[in-house]
Amino acid sequence: MDLTNAVPPVSQQFALGVDLGGTNTKFGLVNTHGDIFHYGSISTNTKDAVEDFIDELYDAIIPGITEVGGIGMIRGIGIGAPNGNIYKGTIEYAPNLKWKGIIPLADLITKKFGIKARLTNDANAAAVGEMTYGAAKGMRDFIMITLGTGVGSGIVANGQLIYGHDGFAGELGHTIIIPGGRLHPGTGILGSLEAYASATGVARTAVEFLDEHPGIESSMRAYNKDEIDAKVVYDCAMAGDQLAIEVYNYTGNILGLALANFVMFSSPEAIVLFGGMAKAGEMILKPTRENMEKHLLPIFQNKVKLLFSELKEADAAILGASALVWDVR
């Protein structure tokens, strides 16, 4: 019996990409071109036992797998998850998940599905996705910054993701940009990038500006303070509200200062911005770029591309996770 016939060529195989988020887990079957089939989604945090969650994931995706030809067509499973550790395939002490401590998710998923699973944190997965299918295609040195509820990052140097000694490298959102600055309630760190450049940070800046400048008119004053979120600031700024625009200038200045430091660390070809804040386009990009350039050594000036992700936000995390499968080691 010729068993080699049983394995389809890679070009016909699929990777199962899983984007495990705090609320929902999205997944899809991805071919080598980055086309996604059989999208699906389940709740992340309704099951107390991670095994029950995996059973539900299995039941949800198995019809799709059957439709593309069965489990033999699946090359592997790639997972992006908060606090994901690539070396151990574990989720470790993720503050937003029900499962506490160290969860050996990749092993549990491999056991259930009978195929190899790899796992990394969500921002690293996004960086792999961008390198495989997006704005960083062909680049060997770039930094991915995800600007969402938090600020995440994935760093690629010499064509490889930087995982560091313990698998947790690339926590650029927690680097300290303003020593003694704003308290990050989740970490207790003062003045970290995430305290300013996340969606939460933008909302806090807006509320601070409204309090500090009671004489300045602003359409943001139509909202209660606890209603002001990044979307309100964005909408007001787009409608021309000067104070809301100043919030973006302030945020961009801090982000630009942080990016200057990152550039002097790894001298990337590009920095790719991804996530909700990227929607603000030039409004955030202009102050970011200006303050980054201002703080760079001359040898780095006017060299680094500041790009927005080219992947649809809904797809990027699934694509990135699936790309871990093709990046065979």
Added chain:
Amino acid sequence: MDLTNAVPPVSQQFALGVDLGGTNTKFGLVNTHGDIFHYGSISTNTKDAVEDFIDELYDAIIPGITEVGGIGMIRGIGIGAPNGNIYKGTIEYAPNLKWKGIIPLADLITKKFGIKARLTNDANAAAVGEMTYGAAKGMRDFIMITLGTGVGSGIVANGQLIYGHDGFAGELGHTIIIPGGRLHPGTGILGSLEAYASATGVARTAVEFLDEHPGIESSMRAYNKDEIDAKVVYDCAMAGDQLAIEVYNYTGNILGLALANFVMFSSPEAIVLFGGMAKAGEMILKPTRENMEKHLLPIFQNKVKLLFSELKEADAAILGASALVWDVR
């Protein structure tokens, strides 16, 4: 004729290691075990033309090369130089050298000696030396910080030096730690690590402390302000002078804050400190370690080793430069 006999096995070969500094250029022939033979030194900045400098270097080392068996015994030439670019083998706009603009040093040296030359900046060379022969032996992820007249750095991740897109990665001395802080006269940047943690920075801090606390006794007051350098501060601190010890605490606090950011970037197994300041031992290490740990995310705490270089300062740069030769690509 069997030409294979003409090439000795690598284990019997030597690398010529060249440490090109602002004042002197030191060199030696290094075997694969890191033993240095035929040490030598010439002045760097006495020749207006770089070709004349290379001629002098050649004349100085050729007797040593003859003694180990001739040019056929030399595997290659490794050079550590300020503003050295590994990709192009050039020195680019080095502020402390006579030769202005872009100097294709590796090519010129290859032409003169007839053997392959590689070049990188001095801090990267020190990192390679530490990885090959010193405190970072066997490590795949570490950061080398050189604390001398300036602050340099070499970053190793996934077992490779991070050169970045343009060959200039790892300028951690110029990252901004205190936004709006002390002016670095050479770069115009405010609040960079080098403005505080270099020998020059330590002397400036001492003078500032003496001015700000006129009521506090200090043995440093026996010196004119322009006589106070890092050595004076060191000697006074070692003799128990409280204000001089405070200078080290202050410097260590800023260095520790910077190191916390570097750890959250690349999550190294160790940070290796090298250069004049490392002589201060626990006096600088204790505040550095404490403030680093204080600013780290919990997942990074109590993991990163803070080490001093294990290489003799006089040897490290030559060893590091020579190690570029064995690291064949």
